[in-house]
Amino acid sequence: GDSVTQMEGPVTLSEEAFLTINCTYTATGYPSLFWYVQYPGEGLQLLLKATKADDKGSNKGFEATYRKETTSFHLEKGSVQVSDSAVYFCALLLQGGKLIFGQGTELSVKP
């Protein structure tokens, strides 16, 4: 069935370090892919998206490229800040409108 697998957290980094959060998916067809971020006690905020193979989504210094050949959508940022500390969710959107989420990866950035 359709699913999303994320690297397990928590991930702890020092400020200005490079970030990669791995995400792979299993799906039929050609889903759109998303990264959402959740700050403590809040709902989900859309971080970036890609709708077809080889698309690169980017926002606030974060990037992810839709790789159909490896069924991956890894999240990267060149220099993290303390304010990036949050839980990050990778998700795919199935035809018909159902979002399927990974289990989330908690990121903690230390000054």
Added chain:
Amino acid sequence: DAGVTQSPTHLIKTRGQQVTLRCSPKSGHDTVSWYQQALGQGPQFIFQYYEEEERQRGNFPDRFSGHQFPNYSSELNVNALLLGDSALYLCASSRMGEGITQETQYFGPGTRLLVL
């Protein structure tokens, strides 16, 4: 431009009771989806409403039901509450594209339900 709003923010109920959660979509959006997020987990799809009808449903029992109103707002009802229903309930709105294509879903802040 107001985003997705949900009410109430927090709710405490006891087992066996019923609860109604409310959601107003983002301006210009006509589709509402509901998700349940247990502590430490990713959100799980409950169902989606478009044109006042349930279009798709996830793996949730019939105790979970919903409604969409002509102004596109929506309610989620849960009957006979169980301890395991304690979770953050998230509403997401989107705009139905041409055909049945879906556009990006935007989430509200959620309603945190505690069942005692």
